Amino acid sequence: MLVDLRPTERLRKDNGAAVASVLGSIMHAVGDESLDLDHLRIVCDWVQYKNSFREAVEIRPILNGSAHEQLEIGVDLRRTASTQYDVNAEMSRALARRDESDRHHLEPWGRTTASLIWSFNSLYWKALGLWEAVSGRPYEQALPGGESDARNAAAARDTITRLFAIWDGLAERRALPDQLHVLEIGVGNGSQARVWLDTFVEIDREAGRDYYRRLHYLMGDYSPHLLDVARAQVRHHEDHTSTIVLDATKPSNTLGFLKYKTFFVYISNVYDNLPTDEIARIDGHLFQVETRAYLAAAPAAAIAASINATAGELPDLIARLLRLGPELLAETEPRRFADAHAAVRFWAAVWEAIGLEERYVALPPLDEYEFAPGINGEVLRPLMEAHGDVRMHVSNGAAASFVDTLPLLHPHGILECHDIFVTNLEGYANAFRGPGKYEGSVVNWVNGNVLAALGGRRGFDVAFRKFAFRTGSNITTMTAEVRE
Ligand SMILES: C[S@@+](CC[C@H](N)C(=O)[O-])C[C@H]1O[C@@H](n2cnc3c(N)ncnc32)[C@H](O)[C@@H]1O
Structure with missing residues (x-):
């Protein structure tokens, strides 16, 4: 039996006694059950997100194709270490569920990138106005630190100064195009764009270059609502900005006209919001983490009762919510939802209750894993082979976005990204990296190793440094530039 205690930082704080007591309870529960200890793993994370898709105790089958199915018991130390928590009872319930589940499953097992949690995520951004009206909380308040580092003026100044140096060099060689294109992907409420453009004007005045006249700042997002909000933020720059609806995972589909022309691509807190799978190496074998979304019996019953439905009707209502959005759902189901706000309350209750069951399934050969x-998954091989057993995010959406954005860059252009990155695979062993829930959205740390490998293969230098403009920030600045 293996016991893996992940949250090393947390264990160093004053939690030692509580964690020891949780471990004692686990050993007790495991002893009572007829579990095959030879095939048991216990993995303890400290799930820092107030809301996540995990129960405090999870059972994860490891389907290795042999008759001896292994089992992983996942424990959230943060919740189980609290004094009111009865770990024994929770373990027994989780183990009993293996034989008879009382959960309402909302989808079949599959890769997490295919889960409906991503439809919830995109609904959140597209119907954010309604969500905020009902919750009373703007999304930025839900970010760690209460605001986005994207609107940090010192960071903007740093980048713009670098851009000016590049443009000065090109101008000297008479190689500077007339139009200076800048692209932001995933603009949120447009605060970053406003800070960036205001700072640009200041620096341009100070330097007397007249670059602002030639600047064109394009804001891309898949949420028309947010593009409207962002456009209003930068109204005083309206001759130099435009907005475009795009999918961040395929920017080239919409932005082909910018190929090799964009001097600066900015993307902040978006990669951590794009779909991702997780893969794992367990005892030297590779596995895909498969998931399926569910509602536990008690919240499903309460939610159903609140709209005069049965729990069995929920999967269909949820599918319609995701397809139609809250306004149309309320229109088509007036008996259940008095208005769009009532449909949003239903949505929020479902979202809060949604969990993801997990199991490990043998991964196809890496070159067949698209x-x-x-x-294909070949780029993962060095990562999976060099570090022993590991469970990590693949960052599929971020990888797709990154690779499809690089061709838009001018040969002297820079891609800059602010996000929560894991840049060293050790990072997956010492903390929980998602998924968590922020308001109605999903967050996962981004596997920087994957992006660095993909950029490197395409002739780009990819560098990571700690975000230098706010102390205590866990944001990393990633840059990608054509290798000299
Ligand atoms: C967490 S917000 C970040 C906003 C802003 N960049 C900041 O740092 O505060 C994520 C943004 O990415 C957008 N987004 C998420 N997934 C996207 C996708 N697949 N295509 C386009 N935009 C997406 C959302 O609509 C939202 O504007």
């Missing part, structure tokens, strides 16, 4: 369009 983790983003046109990219």
Whole structure:
């Protein structure tokens, strides 16, 4: 039996006694059950997100194709270490569920990138106005630190100064095009664009270059609602900005006209919001983490009762919510939802209750694992082979977005990304990296190793440094530039 205690930082704090007591309870529960200890793993994470898709105790079958099915018991130390928590009872319930589940499953097992949690995520951004009206909380308040580092003026100044140096060099060689294109993907409420453009104007005045006259700042997002909000933020720059609806995972589909022309691509807190799978190496074998979304019996009953439905009707209502959005759902189901706000309350209750069951399934050979369009899993091999057993995110959506954005860059252009990155695979062993829920959206740390490998193969230098403009920030700045 293997016991893996992941949250090393947390264990160093004052939690030692509580964690010891959780471990004692686990050993007790395991002893009572007829579990094959030879095939048992216990993995303890400290799930820092107030809301996530995990129960405090999870059972994860490891389907290795042999008669001896292994089992992983996942424990969230943060919740189980609290004094009111009865770990024994929770373990027994989780183990009993293996034989008879009382959960309402909302989808079949599959890769997490295919899960409906991503439809919830995109609904959140597209119907954010309604969500915020009902919750009373703007999305930025839900970010760690209460605001986005994207609107940090010192960070903007740093980048713009670098851009000016590049443009000065090109101008000297008479190689500077007339139009200076900048692209932001995933603009949120447009605060970053406003700070960036205001700072640009200041620096341009100070430097007397007249670059602002030639600047064109394009804001891309898949949420028309947010593009409207962002456009309003930068109204005073309206001659130099435009907005475009695009899918961040395939920017080239919409932005082909910018190929090799964009001097600066900015993307902040978006990669952590794009779909991702997880893969794992267990005892030297590779596995895909498969998931399926469910509602536990008690919240399903309460939610169903609140709209005069049965729990059995929920999967269909949820599918319609995701397809139609809250406004149309309320129109088509007036008996259940008095108005769009009532449909949003239903949505929020479902979202809060949604969990993801997990199991490990043997991964196909890496060269057959397509983790983003046109990219097979070969790029993962060095990562999976060099580090022993590991469970990590593949960052499929971020990888697709990154690879499809690079061709838009001018040969002297820079892609800059602010996000939560794991840049060293050790990072997966010492903390929980998602998925978590922020308001109605999904968050996962981004596997920087994958992006660095993909960029490197395409002739780009990919560098990571700690975000330098706010102390205590866990944001990393990633840059990609054509290798000299
Ligand atoms: C967490 S917000 C970040 C906003 C802003 N960049 C910031 O740092 O505050 C994520 C943004 O990415 C957008 N987004 C998420 N997935 C996307 C996708 N697949 N295509 C386009 N935009 C997407 C959302 O609509 C939202 O504007």
